[in-house]
Amino acid sequence: MSLKQFLSFKLSQKLSPQQIQLMKLIQLPTQAFEQRLSQELEENPALDTGKETEENEDNIDDFDNSEDDYDDNETIDADDINIDEYLSDDEIPEYRTQANNYSADDEDKSIPFAAGTSFTQHLTNQLNTFRLSEEEEEIAYFLVGSVDESGYIRRSLSDITDDLAFTQNVFTTEEEIEKVLQIVHQLDPGGVGARNLQECLSIQLHRKEQSPNVELATTIIDKAFEQFTKKHYKKLLQKFSITEDQLKDAIEEIERLNPKPGGSYAGNNKIVEHIVPDFAIKIVDGELELTLNGRNAPELHVSREYNNMLKGYKDTKEKSKAQKDAVMFIKQKLDAAKWFIEAVRQRQQTLFVTMSSIMHYQKAFFLSGDERKLRPMILKDIADEIEMDVSTISRVANSKYVDTPYGTKLIKVFFSESMTNDQGEEVSTREIKKILEIVIEEENKKKPLTDEALSKILKEKGYPIARRTVAKYREQLDLPVARLRKKI
Structure with missing residues (x-):
C-alpha cells in the first residue's frame, strides 16, 4: 500500500469572531444589552463612552502605519494577535490572565442585597403569640416550614408524622398534628396551611362575618364542593332548595376569596421584572413613525488615553522589550474596541431595518390596533424583504418588545401562520x-x-x-x- 498526496477543494462556512460577536449582540434585549455593554467597558480599558473628537481614529491609523519603528525581526501585526482569546465564550479578556490586576488589599465592593422577612418567618412570628407546649411548638414550626409559596401544605399527615419522628425526634400521632394544624389555620393570611382548595376556601369563609350569603357559601363549599367546581348549578338549586339569586350571591362571596393565600403576602422577596421596549411606534399625522430605544444606541469611542500611549511609543527613539509588550497589549485592546463599536453599529442598523419591515408589513394593524387586521407573516417573509437570514430575523423577534399606541407587545406575536x-x-x-x-x-x-x-x-x-x-x-x-x- 503506497501513500499519495493530492489536493481537494471544498466549500465550508466559517464564522469570524466579529460575526459571532454581532449575532450575540443582536439577540440581546435592551436591558441585557446594557449589561453586556457595561461588561465590555469594564473589561476593555481602550473602550470609552461619550463624545470625542475624530483624532482617535487618526491616531490609530498613524499607529497602524508605524510598524517600521520596530526591529526587522520584531514587527506587530494584527494577524499575529490571537483574537479568539478575548472574543471567546468565556468573555475573559487576555490582560486579566497575564497580570495580577488587583491588590490583595483592595476593598471588596460587592453590592449588598436587601433581605426582607420571608413568608415562613412571617408565619413563625405569629406562632410566638400562641401558648403552646414544647411538643406542640415543634410540630407547629414543622408545619409552618412545610407551607409552600402558595400557602398550602401539600403533604399527608402520615408523611408529616414520619418526618417528625425521623428528623425532629418527635413521636406524635396524626390526631395531635391535626389539633396543631387548626392553630396554624388561624394564622394570617386567611387560608394558609390548607391541604387543598376546598379547605382553603372553607377556612376563609368561616373567618368572615356571618351573613346569609356567607353561610350559604360555606355550606356549598363544605358539602357540595364537587358540584360547585363542575358548575352543576341545577343540582345545587335542588339540593339546598334555594333560588338562583341566592346561589348567585353565594357564588359572588366565594369569588372574593383568595385561592392562593401565600401569594398575597407583601413581604415575599419576589423579583419584579420590568419590560423595557426596544422600539416605539407612534402615529404622526396618520403615518407610522418608528424609533429605536436610545439605550440601544450608546456613544462609543476609543479611549484618548490609549491613543496617547501609542503616540508616545511612536515618538520614543529607544524601545525596550517591556514597551513592545505593552504596545502589543494596547493594540489588542484597540482592535477589540473597534470591532465592538462596529458590532454595536451593525446591531442598531439590523434592529431598525427589521422592525421597520415588520411595521410596514403589518401597517393596517399598527394604524388601527385591530388584531383582526394582522396579516399572515412568517420569518421568511421579512428575511426575503430585507435580504437577511431567517436566523437573524428570529434573533431580533424572539426577545424584543415594541411600544405601540395599543400597549407594549412582544415582536414575535406579530408572526403567525x-x-x-x-x-x-x-x-x-x-x-x-x-x-x-x-x-x-x-x-x-x-x-x-x-x-x-x-x-x-x-x-x-x-x-x-x-x-x-x-x-x-x-x-x-x-x-x-x-x-x-x-x-x-
Missing part, C-alpha cells in the same frame, strides 16, 4: 383567534357555546375550521370549556 378562508384569501390565525375570543365574550353565559357550536359560527363567518382546531385555539387563548364558562 396562514389559512385560507371560504373566499380563497390567506388570513392570519391570529385573526381567527381574535374572532373566536369575541364570539365567546358575547355568548350567553347561562348557555355557553360548545366547541362544535363555535366551529359552526366560524364557518358562517367564512372561516372553515374543524372542532378540534377550535379547541386548540381556545386552549391557546386560555379559555375554559363551555361547562366551566357557565354562569348563573
Whole structure:
C-alpha cells in the first residue's frame, strides 16, 4: 500500500469572531444589552463612552502605519494577535490572565442585597403569640416550614408524622398534628396551611362575618364542593332548595376569596421584572413613525488615553522589550474596541431595518390596533424583504418588545401562520383567534357555546375550521370549556 498526496477543494462556512460577536449582540434585549455593554467597558480599558473628537481614529491609523519603528525581526501585526482569546465564550479578556490586576488589599465592593422577612418567618412570628407546649411548638414550626409559596401544605399527615419522628425526634400521632394544624389555620393570611382548595376556601369563609350569603357559601363549599367546581348549578338549586339569586350571591362571596393565600403576602422577596421596549411606534399625522430605544444606541469611542500611549511609543527613539509588550497589549485592546463599536453599529442598523419591515408589513394593524387586521407573516417573509437570514430575523423577534399606541407587545406575536378562508384569501390565525375570543365574550353565559357550536359560527363567518382546531385555539387563548364558562 503506497501513500499519495493530492489536493481537494471544498466549500465550508466559517464564522469570524466579529460575526459571532454581532449575532450575540443582536439577540440581546435592551436591558441585557446594557449589561453586556457595561461588561465590555469594564473589561476593555481602550473602550470609552461619550463624545470625542475624530483624532482617535487618526491616531490609530498613524499607529497602524508605524510598524517600521520596530526591529526587522520584531514587527506587530494584527494577524499575529490571537483574537479568539478575548472574543471567546468565556468573555475573559487576555490582560486579566497575564497580570495580577488587583491588590490583595483592595476593598471588596460587592453590592449588598436587601433581605426582607420571608413568608415562613412571617408565619413563625405569629406562632410566638400562641401558648403552646414544647411538643406542640415543634410540630407547629414543622408545619409552618412545610407551607409552600402558595400557602398550602401539600403533604399527608402520615408523611408529616414520619418526618417528625425521623428528623425532629418527635413521636406524635396524626390526631395531635391535626389539633396543631387548626392553630396554624388561624394564622394570617386567611387560608394558609390548607391541604387543598376546598379547605382553603372553607377556612376563609368561616373567618368572615356571618351573613346569609356567607353561610350559604360555606355550606356549598363544605358539602357540595364537587358540584360547585363542575358548575352543576341545577343540582345545587335542588339540593339546598334555594333560588338562583341566592346561589348567585353565594357564588359572588366565594369569588372574593383568595385561592392562593401565600401569594398575597407583601413581604415575599419576589423579583419584579420590568419590560423595557426596544422600539416605539407612534402615529404622526396618520403615518407610522418608528424609533429605536436610545439605550440601544450608546456613544462609543476609543479611549484618548490609549491613543496617547501609542503616540508616545511612536515618538520614543529607544524601545525596550517591556514597551513592545505593552504596545502589543494596547493594540489588542484597540482592535477589540473597534470591532465592538462596529458590532454595536451593525446591531442598531439590523434592529431598525427589521422592525421597520415588520411595521410596514403589518401597517393596517399598527394604524388601527385591530388584531383582526394582522396579516399572515412568517420569518421568511421579512428575511426575503430585507435580504437577511431567517436566523437573524428570529434573533431580533424572539426577545424584543415594541411600544405601540395599543400597549407594549412582544415582536414575535406579530408572526403567525396562514389559512385560507371560504373566499380563497390567506388570513392570519391570529385573526381567527381574535374572532373566536369575541364570539365567546358575547355568548350567553347561562348557555355557553360548545366547541362544535363555535366551529359552526366560524364557518358562517367564512372561516372553515374543524372542532378540534377550535379547541386548540381556545386552549391557546386560555379559555375554559363551555361547562366551566357557565354562569348563573
